[in-house]
Amino acid sequence: MRLIFVRHGEPDYANDCLTANGEIQAKATAARLEKENIKKIYSSPMGRAVATAVYTAKDHDLDINKLDFMHEIDWGDKDSDSQEKIPFDGHPWSLGYKLLTENPEYIGSNNWSSHPYFQKNRCSNYFEPISKGIDELLSEYGLKRENGFYRCVEKNDDTIALFAHGGSGAVLFSHILNMQFPAVLTMLPYGVCSVSVIAFDGEAGDMVIPRFEIFNDMKHLEKVKLEKMNFGK
Numbered sequence: 001m002r003l004i005f006v007r008h009g010e011p012d013y014a015n016d017c018l019t020a021n022g023e024i025q026a027k028a029t030a031a032r033l034e035k036e037n038i039k040k041i042y043s044s045p046m047g048r049a050v051a052t053a054v055y056t057a058k059d060h061d062l063d064i065n066k067l068d069f070m071h072e073i074d075w076g077d078k079d080s081d082s083q084e085k086i087p088f089d090g091h092p093w094s095l096g097y098k099l100l101t102e103n104p105e106y107i108g109s110n111n112w113s114s115h116p117y118f119q120k121n122r123c124s125n126y127f128e129p130i131s132k133g134i135d136e137l138l139s140e141y142g143l144k145r146e147n148g149f150y151r152c153v154e155k156n157d158d159t160i161a162l163f164a165h166g167g168s169g170a171v172l173f174s175h176i177l178n179m180q181f182p183a184v185l186t187m188l189p190y191g192v193c194s195v196s197v198i199a200f201d202g203e204a205g206d207m208v209i210p211r212f213e214i215f216n217d218m219k220h221l222e223k224v225k226l227e228k229m230n231f232g233k
Contacts, residue, residue, distance in 0.1 A: 001034055001093040001141050001143065001156045001157060001158055001159075001160075001199075001200040002158075002159040002160070002162055002197055002198070002200070002213065003161075003162060003176075003197070003198045003200070004036065004038070004159060004160065004161040004162065004197050004209075005084060005136075005162050005164070005172065005173075005195075005196045005197070005198065006033075006052065006053075006161060006162070006164075006193065006194070006195055006196075007163075007164070007165065007169060007171055007191065007192055007193065007221055008022070008044075008046075008048040008049045008051070008052040008055075008161045008163060008164070008165060008192065008193070009021075009022030009023065009024075009025035009026045009029070009048070009051070009052045009168055009192050009193045010022035010025055010192050011048045011201055011219055012048070012227075013048075014066070015047075016046055016048055017047045017048055017051055018044070018048055018051045018052065020113070021224070022048070022051075022052070022106060022126060022192065023148075024192075024224055025052075025193040025221055025224050026051065026052040026054070026055050026193060027055050027223055028174075028193070028199060028220045029052065029055070029056065029193045029195065029221075029222075030055035030056040030058070030059050031131055031193060031220065031222060032217075032219075032220035033056050033059070033060075033161065034059055034197070035065060035104050036083065036159055036161070037159050037160040038056070038060050038062065038099055038159050038161050039159060040062065040065065040158070040160045041056060041057050041060065041062045041063070041064050041065065041161050041162075041163070041182050042064070042065045042066070042067050042070070042137070042160065042161065042162045042163070043066070043070070043162070043163040043164065044066070044067065044070040044072065044163065044164040044165055045066040045069065045071055045166060046071055046072055046165070047166075049068070049070075049163045049164050050163070052163050052193065053087075053161075053163040056068060056163075058196075065165065066130050067133060067137070067162070068133075069129050069132070069133030069134075069168075070130065070133070070164040070165070070168045070172070071087075071134060071165075072164075072165040072166075072167050073092070073110075073122075073123050073126040073130075073167035073168055073169075073171065074115070074122045074123065074125075074163075075089070075090040075091060075092055075121055075122050075123040076088050076089055076090040076121070076122050076127070077090060077121070077122070077174070078118060078120050078121065078122055078125075078202045079120065080173070082120070083140060084116075086116070086117060086120060086121055087117070090121045090122065091122065092123045092167065092170075092181075092185055093185045093186070093189075094120075095117040095118070095121070095184070096182035096184075096185035096186045097182075097185075097186050097190060097225065098117065098183070099112060099115055099117050099118075099182050100182055100183070100186060101168055102226055106182070108180065109177050110179070110180065110181055112181060113127070113181075115193065118181075118182075126129075126167075126168065126171060126176075127171055127175075127181070129173065130168055130171040130175065131171065132173060134172055134175060135175075136213075138150065138176075138200075139209070141156045141158055141200075142154030142155065142156040142159070142204075143156075143200055143208065146207065147207075148178040149178065149207055149208060149209050149210070150202075150207070150208045150210065151182040151205075151206075151208070152200070152202035152204055152206055152207075153204065154204055154206075155203060155204045166190070169190070170184050170185055170188070172218070173188060173196075176198060176210050177198075177210055177212075178198065188215070188216075189216075190215070190216040191216065191218050191221075191226065192221075192226065193218070193220075193221055194216045194217060194218050195214060195216075195217040195218075195220070196210070196214055196215045196216060196217070197213040197214040197215075198210050198212060198213065199203070199211055199212075199213040210214050
């Protein structure tokens with residue numbers, strides 16, 4: 001089984017849609033995925049993700065199935081009245097870097113969520129719902145979460161595509177690959193309309209350790225203007 005993850009195209013965050021350049025990027029991504037034997041397409045419910053998925057869905061004559069849990073994450077102080085504000089307005093990518101470079105005891109640790117940068121940050125509210133949602137989705141394809149990885153309870157060779165966001169995608173990668181969230185934020189950045197593929201190889205009864213088959217593939221955008229890497233709400 002293979003999961004193709006696509007980050008949305010260049011966004012107009014204010015209107016939750018794609019820019020004109022983002023539309024071009026989405027069309028180029030559909031061409032990139034044209035020969036993939038995609039059986040089902042999923043998307044965040046947000047406009048910019050759906051608008052990116054539309055072209056691929058049309059090429060494969062498939063509907064877009066919206067997953068509410070893949071909505072982009074929010075961030076900032078949980079307690080807006082707190083006198084101790086989280087740095088960088090709670091921006092997770094900046095805080096992931098700050099946490100790991102200033103607090104070496106957190107490197108490789110699963111205690112990152114207990115640090116005030118994340119514990120008091122609204123972004124932490126999204127980790128459990130996204131993790132639970134993706135596990136429920138994978139269970140539909142014969143993969144049951146077990147000890148941080150997955151048990152193949154039923155053989156499945158389907159390829160599915162999921163269009164979403166920089167933040168919710170980072171949570172997804174962190175959970176599926178059993179990697180520390182701040183490490184994913186800092187070490188695995190991916191651009192607009194990038195294609196990443198996670199493979200779940202295993203026979204029925206096997207324990208499956210997911211692996212990146214492809215990460216942050218953007219070669220299909222070589223002739224398209226690219227925005228500077230940024231992540232917004």
